[in-house]
Amino acid sequence: MRRLTKTILLLSVCYNFTFGQEENKVFTQDQLLWYIENYHPVAQQGRLLIDQGESSIRAARGGFDPKLFANLDQKQFDEKEYYSILNSGLKIPTWYGVEFKTGFEQNRGIYLNPENKVPNGGLWYGGISVSLGQGLFIDKRRAELQKANVFASSTIAEQKVLMNELYFDAIKQYWKWVQTYNEYNVFEESVSLAVTRFEAVKNSYLLGDKPAIDTLEAKIQIQNRELSRNEYKLAYQNATLELSNYLWFVNNTPLEITNELRPPLFDEIVLSIQTSFDTLQTIVDAIPSAHPDMQLYDFKLSSLEIERKLRAEKIKPKLNLNYNFLSEPVGDNFINNFSSQNYKWGLEFSLPIFLREERGNLQLAKYKIQQTQFGQRQKQQEIKNKVLSYFNEHIALREQVEIYKDAVLNYGRLLEGEKIKFDTGESSLFLVNSRESSLIDARLKVIALVSKFNISSTGIDYASGRLF
Template sequence: MNRLIKTILLLSICFHFAQGQEERPIFTQDQLLWYIENYHPIAQQGKLLIQQGESSVRAARGGFDPKLFANFDQKQFEDKEYYSILNSGLKIPTWYGLEFKTGFDQNSGVYLNPENKVPNGGLWYGGVSVSLGQGLFIDKRRAALQKANVFASSTVAEQKALMNELYFDAIKQYWKWVQAYNEYRVYEESVSLAVTRFEAVKNSHLLGDKPAIDTLEAKIQVQNRELGRNEYQLAYQNATLELSNYLWFENNTPLEITDELRPPLFDEIELSNTTSFDTLQAYVNAVPNAHPDMQIYQFKLSSLEIERKLKAEKIKPKLNLNYNFLSEPVGDNFLNNVSNQNYKWGIEFSLPIFLREQRGNLQLAKYKIENTAFGQRQKQLEIENKVLSYFNEHVALRKQVDIYRDAVSNYSSLLEGERIKFNIGESSLFLVNSRESSLIEARLKAIALVSKYNISSAGIDYASGRLYK
């Protein structure tokens, strides 16, 4: 897809148009984030994370699926059937550690082991297996499902953390793009003013009103500002390319920002309200539960706690009880001989004498939990301090923005007065250029501060984990 088509795709979705100074559509921050959420490859990876979590739960639930089984073993030698053993049935595991089982045995043969002998019509059985010791409260199957559920929940937090980071990187680049564009416009206007003044001074010199040295000074001023304009133009072009990295469309199609779109002008930028201290405090208080990084730690601790319970269960002795009722089928009635006198049962018991492996594994599981808890507390402190840092920067920058906006107005008035004095011969070209340079510097500073202010405003939401909702 060529550049023109990609630009048309981008323009077709833009809906906000500038009013006043330029008719080109403004590319807004909200539009940028819309593209990222719907088409950016990292955003698609985040969605895959959630799907992986759902698949892990589905796989773990498979441990509780009913299972059909069948075993057949036969030996034939010298025209004799030594034995033919068939065992088939159905196992149904449950969440509570019980396993129900039903099946059918059909065995025959000259040399069949006596314990395998069954009636000629076969033997039906049905019963239950239960763990009364190790595995009564948790086993590998239940632990796997619990951990899968925790993992599925953690993938949502991981996706949120991923998008929170991506959004903030994109917002920072967006405001660098806005800053570069407005800085370039300042120098573009300054070049236009310098060229106009140079022509006026040159004409005045030809009429004998200005000395030749003034034309030279005016020409040098034009050249210096043209150099500055070229530098800012290059910065704007590179910032545009950097921002284009975040723009994608359907079928993994990269988009490009061309001259058909523009950032908002300085006077069009609306500053967000300053975050109040009460709001900040609410954000900080919510960090332990609301921040995706903290949620990931909580899910990690939950998974480790499941592992610890499983290790603790290994300390218990194995005590498994099996019971099956037996019935000889007669015709279609396989429950013909159901009786409390026809049964098969067994018990299994085992316990390591020293339990060194089990106790060692349990202690290791506890150490992992403690280590993760230490990391969680450190991460919480870092997040809270980062939120406070962005808040302090946010408040300070708002004050600086107000000061410099007022300063730009004052520099403009000072320059206008100096121009009037110059036109009536009471000032010099040097002073006019000096006043104009001061105004340019103030405007550039104000633009940079507005960009930093908007980044710091997003930074509070980013640090508190609220940027991606």
């Protein structure tokens, strides 16, 4: 029942996909890619990568969220309140390294430290904290947000890399499926021809026109071809199962290719001849900016550059300025009691004498950038050569396909001529079988070449990162 359900699902979706043409039972490459893009688990993982990038930005922005704070410190002993110190407020960090703060202090106690003494109604304060040295142009919070933005952009390229690989693997398996199906059909037809010839030779023997040994040779030919047919049938069945690994539906339901669907026949296959030398040059020129692997290198370099700037900032001295105005609340409004004479300020300064840690970390960051740049150049050259390799294979296979198509026609003419000679008694069954075997081998060869040709055509898009 479970298998029947999966079969019905696949057939119904294929029916809708082919615009309701019930007679169209050919499962095409475009239909395969449609299933992969919409339902394959790897495709869903790719979409999760983008969601992760958005979540990383949201998390990094949390470093700039306003924060409420409150500190309460009390001591009671021997039925006496030694002290009660309350400090609460709000901090608002900003992108520019300035932090705004406002708060309220209310302290009391018989043993309260004099520096914590405030008016009976408490003390309001508000002010800013500014980094004038280290942290003026970049700090850890800003660096993390910049890196998160870079990571979010890189997830799109990572998704392209995943899907590019998945598409190409699926397309290679699709053409293996097409190839084994057409090879099986060749031997299915050859068995029928061998059976027909055996019956004709047997009748000729019974009439006294052919020797008995010809019937034995014809029978052996049937047996040999049946063995080959069974081998190719097994290869086709296994290729069908392997291709089914790429077919999924809603709720992560795996699908299976049934006998109701078939690959295109040899005569139905269209050779995708699209890439010219001019197009190839355009593809190669676009590799540094358009290939997802190169984009990932760019994003990695951007992230490393942010880290380098942060390390360089660490070499500067720390110089932090804090300023708070103070006001005693009276009645409903404490603003009227504001005075420029009531304030609290502080200055913090520090600088390591030798800066060995800071200078070492900065140099390490520069080395990482250089290593990545070397890797980027190497990767770019590898991608370029891979594209050229697929293009050269594409051109060579195009010529071989045309040559072997013509060879199949010539082998067919030789076979027909040999049959005529055999019927007139001027040839032997051995020569007829030999001619037919040569034709079968040529047909198998051209089927394999057509499969390789279409893979090489797709390989150009795959190597250049344009398949997805």
